[in-house]
Amino acid sequence: MSQAPERILIKGNEAIVRGALDAGCRCYFGYPITPQNEIPEAFSSMLPEQGGSFVQAESELAAVNMLLGAAACGIPAMTSSSSCGIALMQETISYMAGSCVPGVIVNMMRGGPGLGDIGPSQSDYFQAVKGGGNGDHRNFVLAPATAQECYDMMFSAFALAFKYRNPVMVLGDAIVGQMKEPVRCVPPKHALTPEQLMQQGEDWRLEGYDRHAVPEPRVLRSLLLKEGQLAAHNRSLHEKYSAMRQEAAAEQVFCDDASLVVVAFGSIARIAHSAVRHLRQAGHKVGLFRPTTLYPFPEEALRALISSGKRRFLVIEQNLGQMVEDVRLAIDGQAPVSWHGILPDLYVGAETLRAPILEALEGGKHV
Amino acid sequence: MSELLKARAGEKLIFDHPSVLSEAVTHYCPGCHHGIAHRLVAEVLEELELASRAIMVASVGCSVISYDYISVDSVESPHGRACAVATGVKRARPDTIVFTYQGDGDMGAIGLAESLHAAARGEHITAVFVNNTVYGMTGGQMAPTTLLGQKTTTTPMGRRMELEGGPVHMAEMMSQLAGVAYAERCSLDSVRHIRAAQDAIRKAFSIQAKGLGFSFVELLSGCPTNWHMDPVRANTRIREEMIPVFPLGVYKDITAQAVPVIADKVVEGRS
Ligand SMILES: Cc1ncc(C[n+]2csc(CCOP(=O)(O)OP(=O)(O)O)c2C)c(N)n1
Numbered sequence: 001m002s003q004a005p006e007r008i009l010i011k012g013n014e015a016i017v018r019g020a021l022d023a024g025c026r027c028y029f030g031y032p033i034t035p036q037n038e039i040p041e042a043f044s045s046m047l048p049e050q051g052g053s054f055v056q057a058e059s060e061l062a063a064v065n066m067l068l069g070a071a072a073c074g075i076p077a078m079t080s081s082s083s084c085g086i087a088l089m090q091e092t093i094s095y096m097a098g099s100c101v102p103g104v105i106v107n108m109m110r111g112g113p114g115l116g117d118i119g120p121s122q123s124d125y126f127q128a129v130k131g132g133g134n135g136d137h138r139n140f141v142l143a144p145a146t147a148q149e150c151y152d153m154m155f156s157a158f159a160l161a162f163k164y165r166n167p168v169m170v171l172g173d174a175i176v177g178q179m180k181e182p183v184r185c186v187p188p189k190h191a192l193t194p195e196q197l198m199q200q201g202e203d204w205r206l207e208g209y210d211r212h213a214v215p216e217p218r219v220l221r222s223l224l225l226k227e228g229q230l231a232a233h234n235r236s237l238h239e240k241y242s243a244m245r246q247e248a249a250a251e252q253v254f255c256d257d258a259s260l261v262v263v264a265f266g267s268i269a270r271i272a273h274s275a276v277r278h279l280r281q282a283g284h285k286v287g288l289f290r291p292t293t294l295y296p297f298p299e300e301a302l303r304a305l306i307s308s309g310k311r312r313f314l315v316i317e318q319n320l321g322q323m324v325e326d327v328r329l330a331i332d333g334q335a336p337v338s339w340h341g342i343l344p345d346l347y348v349g350a351e352t353l354r355a356p357i358l359e360a361l362e363g364g365k366h367v
Numbered sequence: 368m369s370e371l372l373k374a375r376a377g378e379k380l381i382f383d384h385p386s387v388l389s390e391a392v393t394h395y396c397p398g399c400h401h402g403i404a405h406r407l408v409a410e411v412l413e414e415l416e417l418a419s420r421a422i423m424v425a426s427v428g429c430s431v432i433s434y435d436y437i438s439v440d441s442v443e444s445p446h447g448r449a450c451a452v453a454t455g456v457k458r459a460r461p462d463t464i465v466f467t468y469q470g471d472g473d474m475g476a477i478g479l480a481e482s483l484h485a486a487a488r489g490e491h492i493t494a495v496f497v498n499n500t501v502y503g504m505t506g507g508q509m510a511p512t513t514l515l516g517q518k519t520t521t522t523p524m525g526r527r528m529e530l531e532g533g534p535v536h537m538a539e540m541m542s543q544l545a546g547v548a549y550a551e552r553c554s555l556d557s558v559r560h561i562r563a564a565q566d567a568i569r570k571a572f573s574i575q576a577k578g579l580g581f582s583f584v585e586l587l588s589g590c591p592t593n594w595h596m597d598p599v600r601a602n603t604r605i606r607e608e609m610i611p612v613f614p615l616g617v618y619k620d621i622t623a624q625a626v627p628v629i630a631d632k633v634v635e636g637r638s
Contacts, residue, residue: 029454208422208439208462219441220442
């Protein structure tokens with residue numbers, strides 16, 4: 001009898017879908033946009049097979065509001081889009097944060113501003129991390145770098161969304177979404193089962209009041225007009241956001257004795273990883289710090305790397321300087337931070353990053 | 368039931384309080400029809416025994432806190448997106464009864480796309496559409512349903528065809544869409560029309576309960592505050608100015624034996 005192959009060759013976008021389904025996702029709503037079309041396409045056949053619901057919405061506005069509705073029922077649900085489509089979703093992401101519903105939003109970034117292009121870019125870092133929506137809210141932002149991480153991170157995305165009753169964004173780009181790689185589609189060790197995930201919604205989800213433990217109507221709302229109500233609510237959100245900080249995570253490679261730590265995320269971090277490895281082989285003391293959560297930003301782990309002014313940091317990102325601001329806030333002037341930006345549509349290789357890393361190592365231009 | 372509503376010695380209770388309607392004092396202006404529309408929905412949910420599995424999608428407009436008055440599980444939608452939110456709810460929980468309650472700005476302007484597409488998909492939801500020809504909540508600006516010549520705070524000269532275009536007819540538009548099972552326009556200006564409106568709302572919810580498609584009820588409603596008239600004159604305005612532009616009647620009913628009667632005939636039959 002033939003056994004299912006341990007690893008299958010799929011795109012990051014397909015890994016997102018398989019990860020989401022294995023994590024328990026039951027509803028998907030989306031509107032086509034490159035470079036993430038494999039996500040709705042795969043869901044359109046796989047989700048109904050598993051008894052879930054797929055809707056091709058009339059716009060990203062509609063898609064994210066469908067997500068709000070499904071999430072309000074405590075059903076693991078998601079949408080996906082790219083850049084300008086995510087811009088359209090921001091008002092509702094803010095409503096989701098305000099009414100504490102747990103949706104997952106995947107953004108496979110493309111070039112911008114405006115319609116930009118469909119190539120890789122990391123220019124929505126601010127949009128994702130600082131929140132493009134209105135009001136004082138925060139979203140988890142997870143940054144996969146490989147197709148395998150696309151699969152694995154969907155489990156974290158749903159777990160965090162339900163644990164904190166908060167929107168979670170998974171932020172990839174055209175490289176992460178489009179590249180085909182071998183992926184092992186097996187739930188990570190400590191992943192919740194879909195049943196465990198859904199159980200977390202028992203106290204607040206909408207389902208018709210006779211199904212609640214206490215048969216009283218429930219309301220999920222963000223409008224709080226009575227005096228003091230919004231202040232109290234925002235105070236509790238603030239406490240939640242503080243608690244969320246414990247989920248900050250990063251991968252560190254060769255950081256212990258590094259004179260220069262490269263800070264990069266997603267696909268660029270992966271290329272930087274190769275560059276750093278090659279430079280190590282050539283005897284250069286360089287390391288890589290890769291945030292896997294962009295919000296909360298792993299600032300404590302980064303700060304822990306500052307060693308009496310001897311260590312330098314270089315931020316490499318595919319935009320005109322966004323994550324570098326968070327790195328500078330974390331380092332707080334305690335060490336030199338330089339920056340190397342890559343423009344959209346440039347497919348950099350490890351070789352391309354060699355020169356800027358060496359320059360920073362030698363204390364080169366300090367931007 | 369609060370003491371105030373109970374029959375005292377020698378009194379007989381002839382007008383009861385539906386359990387689905389909370390006893391909260393509403394924030395609506397005197398003569399506003401949102402209160403009547405709420406009661407009609409609440410009575411139907413009670414009568415059809417649907418309240419305990421109902422989920423209401425509240426929209427943004429004067430009725431934004433309708434969940435304080437209609438006691439069912441509820442979620443708040445961003446302005447205009449109620450039918451998309453309701454789609455998500457119903458897809459996630461097909462075993463619930465899902466309805467939106469929306470004003471004309473919400474459904475006919477900012478949320479026109481979400482409303483028409485949910486209808487076109489034939490989502491198994493019910494939309495209650497309150498057409499008062501103005502944006503009530505924000506202070507009486509022009510709505511997509513504002514009548515030609517009607518003065519609002521943003522059409523101080525009256526709405527002009529050349530500049531602002533003409534009123535949007537939601538019931539007619541809905542009736543053209545394949546997924547719509549039922550579309551009717553009613554009015555809340557008189558007792559007879561209110562009773563007909565309740566029949567329409569009952570029909571709309573039973574069509575959803577049977578899983579036949581999207582159901583839609585438009586309610587012509589008064590806004591005395593923003594129309595700058597007393598409630599009685601507001602009712603007269605509905606009769607004399609609104610109904611001729613927005614004819615009452617069943618625009619689509621896939622459960623009817625014959626082709627639905629055209630609007631005008633129904634008006635005769637009902638008014
Ligand atoms: C995105 C957005 N735009 C504008 C508003 C402001 N706003 C609140 S209610 C409303 C109009 C409501 O009018 P309608 O839907 O006709 O309902 P009514 O108040 O008359 O019952 C507007 C424009 C908002 N809340 N959100």
